[in-house]
Amino acid sequence: MSRLVVIVAPGSRGDVQPCIALGRGLDGDRVRVLAAERFRTLVTSHGLDFAPLSADPAEILGSDGGREWTEGRTSATFLRGLRGALAPVMERLLADVHQGAAGADLVLAPTLGFLGAHLGASLGVPDVELHYQPSVPTGAFAHPLVPWAARTGPCGRRLSFRAVDAVAWQVLRPEVDRWRERTLGLPAAGLRGLRRTETPVLCGFSDAVVPRPKDWPARVHVTGYWFLEAPVAWRPDPRLRDFLASGPPPVYVGFGSMRPSEAERTFAAVRTALRRTGLRGLLGTDARVDDDDLLTVGDVPHAWLFPRTAAVVHHGGAGTTAAALRAGVPSLVCPVFSDQPYWGDRVFRLGAGPRPLPLRELTADSLTARLLELSGNLLFRRGAQYVAARLREEDGVARARQVLRSVG
Structure with missing residues (x-):
């Protein structure tokens, strides 16, 4: 029933x-x-x-x-x-x-x-x-x-x-x-x-990212992530499609639902750092800033976008962190609050990115240094790809469904 x-x-x-x-x-x-x-x-x-x-x-x-x-x-x-x-x-x-x-x-x-x-x-x-x-x-x-x-x-x-x-x-x-x-x-x-x-507890993250502690009780189930795929009928904006095709993979920079207290200053620093390092950028911001090497984007499914990028700079939300790891691209986490510093530390310890850079400390100089590290250290990509291979073997939704069938 x-x-x-x-x-x-x-x-x-x-x-x-x-x-x-x-x-x-x-x-x-x-x-x-x-x-x-x-x-x-x-x-x-x-x-x-x-x-x-x-x-x-x-x-x-x-x-x-x-x-x-x-x-x-x-x-x-x-x-x-x-x-x-x-x-x-x-x-x-x-x-x-x-x-x-x-x-x-x-x-x-x-x-x-x-x-x-x-x-x-x-x-x-x-x-x-x-x-x-x-x-x-x-x-x-x-x-x-x-x-x-x-x-x-x-x-x-x-x-x-x-x-x-x-x-x-x-x-x-x-x-x-x-x-x-x-x-x-x-x-x-x-x-x-x-x-x-x-x-019962369903943990919507992966054992490949957070190894399950031996002292957790049997009622705690680490199922793997619950990924929502991009709709089959979804198509990218022609601006985005053309930008991706016009040069090497860009770096995506976005802070999800976070709103930096000085958003204009923050994204100005991002643009400066990208240009200093010679990297193309996709900026997840409402401000329209389009140029030969920069494009602003709105709501684009991470599952579609991240595999097409060279790296991701983000706030460290659990979902964004998971999407970047699954895409097999290195990340720089710029945490704001809550569990975001934790996920930034996990990315670093997994070898999938450099040490986190708190958003309040982000300047053109600090971000330039981290972008050079992010793009120049091939071990970060190798670490991200290793985690991605493990995540692609999991079906978190199927494991959660199996647990829920026994409840009630």
Whole structure:
């Protein structure tokens, strides 16, 4: 009998696309994706149901609270900024999630406020956690938000995960507890929150990029990435097609849903660095800057574009990092916040790119030096191609589907 599977995707495009890929792969199930309104067409064009979330991540990141959140230099300021960014929209977000999940037989949701657990308890249905970065306690490495804990030993590294969960819960608890009591008809979860010991976890990343720790429980499944392929009918803009054909592969530079606080200065530095190094560039920006050696591009599927580039300079979002690695091209990660420094470090340690260059430190001089390193060190391409070969052997959606068939 067909189930209604509800997938909660409250993040940016890098979070929504894997959910669409996962939903498309759930043969025999009806799938509804909860995401910001601007993703409606993207979701429905792939044959999935859609329900809107009024909280748009782009608007959140552009708000005063969002800028404070993304510009936090430490894990403590990041978590404090989380409340400032989400508090104004949390009540609406929770109402939308409740309405969108009506009738669900299975709920898949990220760890944000343990939304899936609350919905599952209210509806009397199972839930599954979706992780886009390692978030289950382990002694093998520290939580991506607390990199300094790597020096503390296995116990300290394990505690870093519990500490992040505890702080994040206290940040979101007031709104979530009110939601539980007033809307879901559940008692407040309280200071200690929810203890998750049996809930299945789907990790939408690859063991080739993050080796699975031996101390993770069996309920944690590292499936591989959930890649969304470019639509069969998709065709590139003639400007882009002609530019790619007119010379050697360019370097793509884009920062996804991130909005640099000084975007004009940032992209001016990018253009200068590209010209200094004699590299052609594709700039992922709304500003129109077309020249013989530079072209601005809008929404182009990474799965199509990245294999046609010489290298990728990006913000280090989990989805963009995965797409670059799968394309087998070297990357320079310019992280802004959250787990982006972690993914930049993983690219470096995999030998697929140089050390990360934080976006706030990006200048014409610093980027010129990194581009020379990126384009001149053939070992980076070799490292990226090695990881790409492993990723192409995986089918993360198929492995996730196999796990979900046993749930409920």
